[in-house]
Amino acid sequence: MELMGEGIRQAFWLLMTGDPEVLRIALLSLQVSGVAVFFALLLGVPLGALLALVRFPGRQLLISLVNTGMGLPPVVVGLFVTLMLWRSGPLGVLELLYTPAAIVLAQVIIAAPIVTGLTIAAIQQLNPRLRLQLLALGASRLQLFWLLLREARLPLLAALMAGFGGVISEVGAVMMVGGNIKGQTRVLTTAMVMESRMGHFDAAIALGLILLLLTFAVNGILTWIQQQKQGSS
């Protein structure tokens, strides 16, 4: 119990004094996961909309794949990205392994199926007759996609939150492809693992608190937006 109390006291000290290393780690986490979620949305929302709205052969299979992907073990993703980026691997020439870009890549692979799957669900929960009405009003295919996404934007925010939550707290893949290099690829989760292994519980607790705070803040803001819209309309 004393260990924890001391750890928490130390953690607050680190946070209050604004330890530069801790801040850098937190900022990198936010940046990497933010960029990854951005790309995941860029891929996942149009793909999800397409899978929800257009019937074509193989659609069921693709949806099953996406749903499987939502539960993809991050360690497997880490291994896959490592193999791809390995010096002798197919993308080795890019020399991306152990860089933030590699972390982004792994996190996109983890988050994109989550965003895609939740986009499919968000669009499918809309009244199916709304689609007919919009077509009857003279919507082109592109206009239809846009209007339906606009109608589904509250559940799409949930997709965004789930995607962000999935990657900011992820450790296995990030460790494998980033390598936890100080000042370069050390993010909150990998730093926590390292600090607690070394017995620096104060630092680990401080990092853990920041991680909790970050996820809480991001989700809090998004939830607030969601509830605002619900209430005002």
Add this chain to the structure above:
Amino acid sequence: MMENLLELREVRVCYGPQVALQVSSLGVRPREILALMGPNGAGKSSLVRVLGLLERPTQGEVFVGGRRVSYRPAELLSLRRRMATVFQEPLLCEGTVTENASLGLRLRGLSRREAEARVAPWLERLGIAPLAHRKARTLSGGEAQRTSLARAFALDPEILLLDEPLAALDPPTRDALLHELEAILREMATTTILVTHDRNEALVLGDRVGVMLGGEIRQLGRPEEVFACPLDEEIARFVGVETLLPGKVVGWAEGLAAVWVGGVKILVCAEAQPEEKGVVCLRPEDVNLTRQQGPPSSARNHLKGRVVKIIPRGFQCRVILDCGFPLVALITQQSREELGLREGIEVFASFKATAAHLIRRAEGGK
């Protein structure tokens, strides 16, 4: 002959083995209001989707303005933009009443200002101008459906499709909107196809009415024709005939047929051959009830019967008589009291020969 603005030829819509719609030919004339009525599951909504080019029929061809629809995406879009559809549900989007009513125009590339200028008179006309800046989600059912109608009318469509537009509304709202809709449709003279399960709506709005049953258009004609002279018993029941009496023609002279029904002779204005079989149709509102054998009137048929059952319904009640066969009459609660009608007593039923209709088994029967 006028060229049809919209036409179906040998159209079938199937879902798996089930045939939802089967129309060998249907022509919609420019500027007419065609009202198709039928019970749930008669294929009405499928028909609207096919006519609105929202669904490609499994078989058959659709013509718009005399040209066959090829279902190429670009062609579909430009044809759909000449039409507007209002469904049973208002199906509004996020945003205000004005934004929703402007949607069709905005999709056609009009600026917000242009669209809103064209929408404003329709909001006024439909009585929702004070709600222009309200969020669509806060509207009542009637207000939302008015918004949906404004959204369609603002497009000034060449073809207007109405799929049960009033069915989801409560009765007072429905009646009010029906009369406004009638006035607007007459004034706009837009080619309109209305499908409804409500006979009254079809009768009020339709220049021509059709009866849909089991995915087919079974009868199509002027409203008075369809309501007075149904082609078969199923159609007769749908258009409100409650007494259907199978019988045999025993005599015919000068447009008047005598039909022998369950021991009674009924006179019907109809063409008929003696000895042929047929079904006499009678609407309950055309039957008059008296306690004594009444004074001579224009009614050619007088039957004695016993009251079997009285079913009150609002200000009216249905009286079921046993005249050797069941006969249904519809009278007001007031005349029920004046006549002192009770179950078990004897009354006289009279109706005109012109009120009865004869379905001739030889040609109309199946």
